[in-house]
Amino acid sequence: MPDPMRIRAQVAGPAATVRVLMSHDMETGLRRDAAGKVIPAWFIQEVTATHNGKQVLSAQWGPSIAKNPFMQFNVKGAKAGDKIVVTWKDNKGETRTDEATVT
Amino acid sequence: MNKNLLIAAVAVAAAGLAAAQTAPSGPKSAGDGIAEYRAMLADGNPADLFEAKGEGLWKTKRGPKAATLEKCDLGQGPGVVKGAFVTLPRWFADTQKVQDLESRLVTCMETLQGFDAAEIAKTRFGQGEQVNVTALATWVAAESRGLRFNLPQGHPEEKRSYEIGKRVFFFRGGTHDFSCASCHSEEGKRIRLQDLPLLTKNPGDGVGFAAWPAYRVSNGEMWSMQLRLNDCFRQQRFPFPGFGSEITVALGTYMGVNAKGAQSIAPAIKR
Amino acid sequence: MHSRREMLTQSATLAGLLASAGLVPTVAHAAWTPAAFEAKTMAEAVKALGGGTPVESKDITVTGPDIAENGAVVPVGASTTLPGVKRLLLMVEKNPSVLAAVFDVTEGVDASLTTRVKMGQSSNVFAVAMMGDGKVLFAVKEIKVTLGGCGG
Amino acid sequence: MKHLPSPTLASAAAVVALAAVGALLAGCATGPSEAELDRQALAAVQASFRDQGIAKVDRIKQDLGQSACSSDKPPSDAVAERISAQARATMKWPTGGQYFGDFREGERIAQSGRGMTWTDTSTATSANGGNCYNCHQISKTEISYGTIGPSLYNYGKNRGVTDIMAATAQPIVEYTWMKIYNGKTYNACSNMPRFGHAGLLDEKQMAHLMSLLLDPRSPVNQ
DSSP, X not given: OOOOOEEEEEEETTEEEEEEEOOOOOBOSOXXXXXXXXXXXXXXXXXXXXXXXXXXXXXXXXXXXXXXXXXEEEEETOOTTOEXXXXXXXXXXXXXXXXXXXX | OOHHHHHHHHHHHHHHHHXXXXXXXXXXXXXXXXXXXXXXXXXXXXXXXXXXXXXXXXXXXXXXXXXXXXXXXXXXXXXXXXXXXXXXXXXXTTTXXXXXXXXXXXXXXXXTTOOOHHHHHHXXXXXXXXXXXXXXXXXXXXXXXXXXXXXXXXXXXXXXXXXXXXXXXXXXXTTTXXXXXXXXXXXXXXXXXXXXXXXXXXXOTTSGGGTOSEEETTTTEEEOHHHHHHHHHHHTTOOEEOTTOHHHHHHHHHHHHHTTTOBOOOSEEEO | OOOHHHHHHHHHHHHHHHHHTTOSOOOOOOOOOHHHHHOSSHHHHHHXXXXXXXXXXXXXXXXXXXXXXXXXXXXXXXXXXXXXXXXXXXXXXXXXXXXXXXEEEOTTEEEEEEEEEOXXXXXXXXXXXXXXXXXXEEEEEEEEEOOOSTXX | OOOOOOXXXXXXXXXXXXXXXXXXXXXXXXXXXXXXHHHHHHHHHHHHEEOBTTBOGGGGSOOHHHHHTSXXXXXXXXXXXXXXXXXXXXXXXXXXXXXXXXXXXXXXXHHOOOSSSTTOOOOSGGGOOOOHHHHOOOSTTOOOOXXXXXXXXXXXXXXXXXXXXXXXXXXXXXXXXXHHHHXXXXXXXXXXXXXXXXXXXXXXXXXXXXXXXXXXXXXXXX
16 A cells, blocks of 8 residues: 555645645656666556535646655645545556645 | 755745746856856755655564564654754663664664674675665754754763864874875865865754755765765775774764764765 | 553554444545656646646645755645645656645644645756636746765 | 774784784884875775776776875875876877857856766766866856866957967967866876776767857857
């Protein structure tokens, strides 16, 4: 199973700032290994975020998102104790879901 | 987590973002531009991912003996993690050796969990159990964030390790005649745009020995001090230093003792 | 200090339970659009995503450093204060494929996203907003990528 | 004094013996002598490194210059002079007096920091860069430069070189060649690699660097 995400969600005025770090290689498919063999593309393609169960954001990513991806966004009206859930899915079909509580 | 450091980091990051959003920006020096770039990365250090993984590993029953590392003695007594990082390398009576954080972790993995220490030492960085050693080191270091380096030098072997480390630091060799000192014995120098810490004395809070383990942006890898030293020697055009070998530990003792009083920010984020 | 991993593990389990109990709506992943991620230009990428001709606009903001110390990780952001934005895109002009990310935004979030991209070389970076009324607006910023380290 | 040598130390027996002698001589009150520590450090270096790829352990066998410059104190004047004398004696001037090449090639070589590490596959000079920008400012347009060495921007111009073939330019041409070939000629403990002497760059590559630094048309001299 993929390693967990790190999600921080902190109230900032009328919204909560959510910062997400994901553990992923984000291989472009353009690199070669020491033996000269192409390293196959392996990257997160889809990301979604929900706020108390309601989807607020979805994203499509290409391989040019940096390794161990970072994403930041502001959830309107989120208050301390609210739940933020983030899910990603990569091009091999692997997926990971983690949750954070707004502080 | 040290509050002041956190606040400082957030302030720097915020300043970086604010600066970045001020448009149109006037001509900025390359140095300012790089500082702005670094500030923008400071908030959201992927080292967090490795720190969380390391904490999990410490508390997970693993290895042939299906044991956790919670009884591992890092020099502060069994299971005491906080404060251990800023006192390593140090002398350990059970192994009759001066050990750095990583070699000590491997000792614990052998004695408590039944892993083969020699096998781990032979494993390449970033593979097999080495991945776990790095994650563990990242977490252990993070538990001393904000504390000041204070390596013990009371044992004759600790003093000897310092003296060996000092000599190795100045040891010139390889095809290019480089030593550690070639790059790290003068104030305010840099390679390309990277500032080089002065390592013959305390280089300041969160600089040099007080910054590693660190997340390396250039390759997206978590680098422990052993790997940091290993790659220094690679770029010195030296042969390969063994993992946990006497000189790598001695260099740690030399840098750690020199850094006395420096505040640790490890795990940091680096180019 | 709390155990991060325990917290996260529990969270993951909890999320799984909630999902299986039907308490979390099945999230609608935007179907990944291969043609958009194969595009070589901004116009092609926008077209593949069903948009029209992009027009430069001062109402769109692209954030990022002037200089990146390393092209492997470059912090960039797209934002706008205009109402009615449906999608925010981030693109790197000189990357093998121009499109880096598509964010479908809702009323639940600010139209302001930050992420980190890889850049093979110094390049223009575009923030593109696809609006509800069909307009496609963009902003551009040049980011220089320096050579770093001993191996440079 | 109770001296506990590390069990990992190679040639531990010899070291213990030496340590014992050292301790006796030092009268037990202090740790091992400086000379004894020097020996132990050398033993630790020999025990700690192994071959990896093209980087073999023979690289830590020091020559006079390397060992004499391996401390926080400079060598004695006499030793420094011996190092420089050796450097002068082994100096090779370019075949047929071909000091110059193409400054564009020189820029490329100056930019490259590659070569001779254990992740490189060949020790051929063609695989190596000059690492110049790692330590020096050179062309004005490259902002990513190091500061371990002096700035070389306007190197030729500042030294009044208007025609690299002129007789008046000859001394600075020869000096520059020597610095690149073996900088220990002038400074026994120079930080600069001995590009010619150590076989890191061939004559052609060094000639390209000469052009980069001295040619009035080079970006360095704009």
